[in-house]
Amino acid sequence: MNRLFFYPLPGFRALCFVLLLLCLSFDGIAQDCPDITNPTPGSSNVPVTTSISWNAVPGVTGYIISLGTTPGGGEIVNEQPVGNDPNFTPPLGLPSNTQIHVTIILFFFDQPDIVCPSQSFSTALVTQAPGCAMLSTPMDGDTDVIVSTDLFWDYVPLATGYRLSMGTSPGGSELLDNVDLGNVLSYSPAADFPPGTTIYVRLQPYNAVGFAIDCLEESFTTGELGDPPGCTQMISPGDGAINVPLTPLIEWAPAPGAIGYRLYIGSTPFENDVVDGIVITDTSTLVLDFDPNQTYFIRIVPFNKAGEAQGCPQETFSTLLGCGPYIDPDTAELIVLNPEIGLPDQIGICDGQLPTRYQSPDVADGYRWFFVTPTGAEVLISEERFVDLEETGNYRYEVYNLTEGEGDPIECISEKPFEVILSGIAAIDFIRKEENATFFYIEIEVSGAGQYEYALDDIEGPYQDSNEFGGLSEGYYTVYVRDKGGCGIAQEEFRLAYPPTGFPPYFSPNGDGINDTWQYVPPRVNPLQIRSIYIFDRFGKLLFNFGTTSQGWDGKYNNNDMPSGGYWYRALTRDGEEYRGNFSLVR
Numbered sequence: 262m263n264r265l266f267f268y269p270l271p272g273f274r275a276l277c278f279v280l281l282l283l284c285l286s287f288d289g290i291a292q293d294c295p296d297i298t299n300p301t302p303g304s305s306n307v308p309v310t311t312s313i314s315w316n317a318v319p320g321v322t323g324y325i326i327s328l329g330t331t332p333g334g335g336e337i338v339n340e341q342p343v344g345n346d347p348n349f350t351p352p353l354g355l356p357s358n359t360q361i362h363v364t365i366i367l368f369f370f371d372q373p374d375i376v377c378p379s380q381s382f383s384t385a386l387v388t389q390a391p392g393c394a395m396l397s398t399p400m401d402g403d404t405d406v407i408v409s410t411d412l413f414w415d416y417v418p419l420a421t422g423y424r425l426s427m428g429t430s431p432g433g434s435e436l437l438d439n440v441d442l443g444n445v446l447s448y449s450p451a452a453d454f455p456p457g458t459t460i461y462v463r464l465q466p467y468n469a470v471g472f473a474i475d476c477l478e479e480s481f482t483t484g485e486l487g488d489p490p491g492c493t494q495m496i497s498p499g500d501g502a503i504n505v506p507l508t509p510l511i512e513w514a515p516a517p518g519a520i521g522y523r524l525y526i527g528s529t530p531f532e533n534d535v536v537d538g539i540v541i542t543d544t545s546t547l548v549l550d551f552d553p554n555q556t557y558f559i560r561i562v563p564f565n566k567a568g569e570a571q572g573c574p575q576e577t578f579s580t581l582l583g584c585g586p587y588i589d590p591d592t593a594e595l596i597v598l599n600p601e602i603g604l605p606d607q608i609g610i611c612d613g614q615l616p617t618r619y620q621s622p623d624v625a626d627g628y629r630w631f632f633v634t635p636t637g638a639e640v641l642i643s644e645e646r647f648v649d650l651e652e653t654g655n656y657r658y659e660v661y662n663l664t665e666g667e668g669d670p671i672e673c674i675s676e677k678p679f680e681v682i683l684s685g686i687a688a689i690d691f692i693r694k695e696e697n698a699t700f701f702y703i704e705i706e707v708s709g710a711g712q713y714e715y716a717l718d719d720i721e722g723p724y725q726d727s728n729e730f731g732g733l734s735e736g737y738y739t740v741y742v743r744d745k746g747g748c749g750i751a752q753e754e755f756r757l758a759y760p761p762t763g764f765p766p767y768f769s770p771n772g773d774g775i776n777d778t779w780q781y782v783p784p785r786v787n788p789l790q791i792r793s794i795y796i797f798d799r800f801g802k803l804l805f806n807f808g809t810t811s812q813g814w815d816g817k818y819n820n821n822d823m824p825s826g827g828y829w830y831r832a833l834t835r836d837g838e839e840y841r842g843n844f845s846l847v848r
Contacts, residue, residue: 293318294377295347297363309357309384310418312350318367321345325366325374325617328355332379340366353416353444357387357469383536384520391420391466393476405484408453408566412462414446417473420466428461431478436460452565454483490519490563492573493544500576504671507553507580512545516570519563530558530575551580584664584673598658598673600625609684609711609746614651617747621660627672629659653681684711686744689753692740695841701733703740703756704787711744720750733757763789764830767845770816779844780813781832790835797829804828816846824848 275646295316313326326349329338337356343349355361360383367375398413399406414423421443427436442448455461459482466473475734496512498505515524521542526535535557536548538636556579563570584598603622610617621628631639633655642648650656656679661672691706705728707713714724720741730740735757742751768779781791796805796814805820816823825848832840 275514278287281346289515294367294375295365297380297382298363300382302382304381306385307355307361307382308386309355310439311355311384312348314348315365315456321369324349325368327364327366328365329362330356330359332381333364334362335364337361342368350441352446354418354420355383355384356421359384364733365399365568379666387470389419390471390760391417391468391473393417393473394420394423394464394466395670396479396481399481401479401481403481406454406460406481408456408486410454410483411450411743414464416446417466419468420473421468422442422466424465424472426463426465429455429458429555431461431480438608440463441791456483456566457485458483458612485634486567487518487565489567490516490565490570492516492570493519493522493561493563493590494576494771495559495561495576498578502578505551505578506581506584507551508547509547509551509580510547510579511559513561515544516563518565519570521570523562523564525560525562527558528552551593553580555580569796584671598662598664599675600662601679602658602660602675604658604677604679607680607682607712609682609744609748610650610653611744611746611748612685612710612776614748616651618647618649619747620647620696621654621658623660625660626663628659628662631657631659633657650681653683655680666706671805682710682746684744684748685709686712686749687713687751689740689742689751691837692753692755693839694755694757695839700731701735702729702731703733703755703757704729705740705742707742708749709744711746713742714745716741716743720752764832764840764842765844767847771848772821777813779830780807780811781809783809789832789838792835794833795831797831798823799827799829801829822848 283415283681295318296302297313297315299314300311315324322573323345324343324347325340326343327333327335327340328351329335329339330337337353338351341349360381360401362381364379365377367377370374391526394414394417395401396412396414399410412425417423417645423442424439425437425442426434426446427450428434429436436450436454459480459801461478461480463476463478465476485783493513493516494500496514498509498511499689511524521540522544524536524541524546525533525538526548526571527533528535537563556577557690558575558577560573560575562573599708600623608619618682628644628646629641632652635640635654639657657676658679659674661674662671664673686711687707689705689707693706695702695704705715707728712724713728715728715730716722717730718739722743724741724743727794737754737756739752739754746752763784764784765776765779765782768776770777780795781789781794783789791809792806793806795803797803804823805814823846825846827843827845829841829843834840
């Protein structure tokens with residue numbers, strides 16, 4: 262049996278599409294109920310015009326909200342679907358000086374709804390009368406209004422009800438005399454308005470404090486009855502169309518003089534077992550979940566106040582077997598035959614190794630690779646699972662599964678744009694080493710055109726995006742740098758060892774000629790080939806730098822004596838090693 266929903270377009274088209282995408286992305290993980298963020302639970306003196314918001318729930322198809330004066334109640338709003346937007350504005354506002362209980366239901370296509378615990382807040386006492394209301398349909402001054410029109414107006418803040426008067430002369434009330442409609446935003450007259458007549462309308466909002474005052478009278482003029490409209494014709498899908506999607510947009514040409522259309526759809530030409538005369542005021546509607554591989558018979562009958570179009574023909578279309586999304590009637594599962602795409606946003610081609618062959622990570626029945634020229638034209642370059650890439654730029658990738666249809670197989674296609682960038686094996690420029698208590702920390706600095714990942718002591722990995730490793734002990738290591746584009750692995754061996762002697766633990770710049778400066782003192786065995794030394798205070802501020810030919814640091818910064826305490830050094834050797842440590846300045 263079909264699950265059918267009808268909504269006028271264009272506004273709902275995007276919403277339906279979003280809901281379907283959300284349904285596809287749902288992964289079956291249990292969901293937590295959201296917290297209300299506005300108003301906060303337990304708050305008081307909340308304005309009656311307040312909108313309600315809550316934390317978004319990842320993966321949810323949509324929300325259903327109820328507002329009541331008791332936990333789980335729906336006296337104010339009863340199970341109102343609000344789509345996937347975690348915000349809701351009560352269409353009639355909130356009652357004054359009342360504790361409001363909010364119940365949110367998480368709605369899913371393929372699992373039971375989750376009813377969340379109620380949360381509450383209290384509204385403020387209203388102390389002033391509402392303002393005036395204005396018609397939204399028909400609007401003040403409209404002409405040629407159909408005689409069977411209903412009246413609509415927007416919510417007036419603070420209003421709890423509306424009184425309505427209508428007549429055929431200014432101030433008249435022979436059509437309706439100051440009737441209390443209650444807290445509604447529309448009125449359907451018991452009889453049609455007289456044709457070719459100006460109708461005068463007076464709306465007066467009220468609440469417990471009083472009535473709106475000095476409200477203006479509005480008017481509109483009805484049209485003549487005229488003749489019935491002629492027939493229309495399907496635009497999409499066209500008469501006789503095949504492979505129509507299971508969730509099609511039904512569109513037809515406007516019929517001059519029509520005020521609405523009756524829609525009939527059946528699975529045979531003799532009965533309307535799908536849709537039987539539903540009224541559509543637009544010229545399009547969405548239908549969700551037609552059955553796959555089925556021919557449907559459709560008839561659209563325009564009408565106006567003078568009557569229906571006569572002799573309108575029946576048209577047909579056939580649905581495809583089904584790429585989806587549609588719900589399997591036997592399992593109630595959501596079926597999508599389009600392949601999932603795992604292709605990255607960027608692919609690297611190796612500098613000096615052109616062309617670079619790249620194989621798709623996706624499993625499917627077929628593949629297509631397109632190069633997108635600077636003018637936007639597309640050139641097909643491969644129909645295999647792999648593609649040979651020869652230049653950087655923009656590309657588009659198609660992957661598809663085949664399913665049976667009427668006649669030729671149907672391609673269920675997924676696609677993705679991607680960018681090809683120049684890549685290459687890394688050059689390891691420097692390995693910075695730092696001692697931290699009893700362990701070492703290293704940072705690998707590289708250059709190259711690619712995007713790189715790093716591993717230590719095993720060329721097979723595991724690899725990581727970070728170029729830093731910590732918690733290492735003394736010894737020999739090999740670092741591996743792998744190009745993510747597949748252009749190769751660079752490697753370099755290095756040694757971690759505790760600093761040799763030669764860095765004095767303290768100095769005393771007091772002018773006595775003993776230890777007045779701090780400088781590296783090369784030991785007799787295995788001295789370091791020092792290139793430069795940097796001195797920092799305990800906050801990391803650079804105070805001085807020097808080489809081995811200098812007398813060293815005299816304990817001054819900008820010719821001012823630095824205080825006694827601990828300081829840090831960073832020494833760089835000529836073979837690219839780095840040593841860090843601390844020492845004391847004693848006065």
